[in-house]
Amino acid sequence: MQECTNKRKSFLESQYTLQSNSKQLDDDCNSPDLANDRTSVSSKVTTWFRRVGAKICGPKCTNLLIGMLIGSLVGGIALAATLTMMLTPGPVTTSTTCTTSTSTTSTTPTTTTTTTTTTTTTTTTTTTTTTTTTTSTTTTTATTTATTTTTTMTTTALGPQSCTAGSPTMLLNLYNPGSLSYTYYSYSYTPTTQQATIMIELQQDPSSIYIDAVSVVDVSSQQLVTNGDFETGSLAPWQHGTVSGGSVSSGCGYSGSYCYSDAIVGQTDNIHQTFATVPGSTVIVSFYLQNNSAGSVIIARVCIYPY
Known part of the structure; x- marks a missing residue:
């Protein structure tokens, strides 16, 4: 107890x-x-x-x-630290994509397509005479036939701008020739390719120089250049070079109204035309040239490039 x-x-x-x-x-x-x-x-x-x-x-x-x-x-x-780590956002990864654009420039020659239409008209006249004792009747019938020929030519702008550049065949090379009236020049040329380009290069200081009746014919006398006498009143299908000081003018032609007149000073310019050829088949190249006065620098060149 x-x-x-x-x-x-x-x-x-x-x-x-x-x-x-x-x-x-x-x-x-x-x-x-x-x-x-x-x-x-x-x-x-x-x-x-x-x-x-x-x-x-x-x-x-x-x-x-x-x-x-x-x-x-x-x-x-420890629990607080764990929760803090779980709730803390992770690092942000940024992905950057870079796109590189490459520009390629392609340089190609200038190509010109020229279509020439030629119309030939043929007129046939038929005369029928009927004679009776008192009456004579004459009947005339005219028949006209039109033929149209279309020629298409593709030309490429020439790279060289002088007969002294590249490797052309030089036909004419005048330097300070003095004053002269229309003079005829003729040359033979044997092509090695299926087309060729004729170039006319001029300079006249201080006056002017004319060229007319440009012709390129094959063995069958077929004309290979177009508008060689410039009688269309325009330059086509001839082409200017990069420098142009001349033009088609009236009242200066050798046999017609028009010619190509040039009065460029300080440098030469040119006109050129491409035509079809047959390799190995000789052609005849001819033209008329007039120099209107003497001067400090007068240049007249005619050459052919094999392309």
């Missing part, structure tokens, strides 16, 4: 001590120094745990409670 009373008394004393320590802890937590001294509060909390643990279950239990507290704190910190 006495032993039971002693145990009850001991239990009540431990309860009183626990309440006193709890009150002391409340007073410490409400202390004004708490905000300025976190280390002190932590120390007091640890001390309180030691006291409570010692009263309830001895030193071993106290160490267990402190270990649980520290473990909880460490676990909370």
Whole structure:
């Protein structure tokens, strides 16, 4: 009986001590120094745990409670760190695509297609005479037949701009010839390719020079160049070079109204025309040239390129 009373008394004393320590802890937590001294509060909390643990279950239990507290704190910190890493956005990878555009410029010669239409008209006249004793009747019937021939020629702008460039066949090469009236020039040329280009290169300082009746004929007397007498009143299908100082003019032709007149100063210019040929078949090249006066520089060249 006495032993039971002693145990009850001991239990009540431990309860009183626990309440006193709890009150002391409340007073410490409400202390004004708490905000300025976190280390002190932590120390007091640890001390309180030691006291409570010692009263309830001895030193071993106290160490267990402190270990649980520290473990909880460490676990909370680890959990917070893990969540921070999971919620932090990863690095942003930017992919840049560069597109390079390559421009290729293709240079091709200028090609000109010329269509020439020739119309030939033939008129046939039939006369019928009827005679009677008192009356004579004459009847005339005219029949006209028209024939149209169309020729298409494709020419390519010539690269060289002088008979002194490249490797042409030089037919005429005059330098300061003095004044002369229309003079006839004729040459033979044997082509080595299926087409050739005739070039007429001129310069007259300070007057003018004329050229007319340009002709290229094959062995069958077929004319291979078009508008060689310039009687169409225009240059086509002849082409100017890169420099142009001449033009087709009227009132200066050798046998017609038109000629090609040039009065360029300080440099030469040219006209040229491409025509079809038969390799190995000789052609005759001819023209008329007139130089209107002497001058400081007079140049007249005629040549043929094998293309």
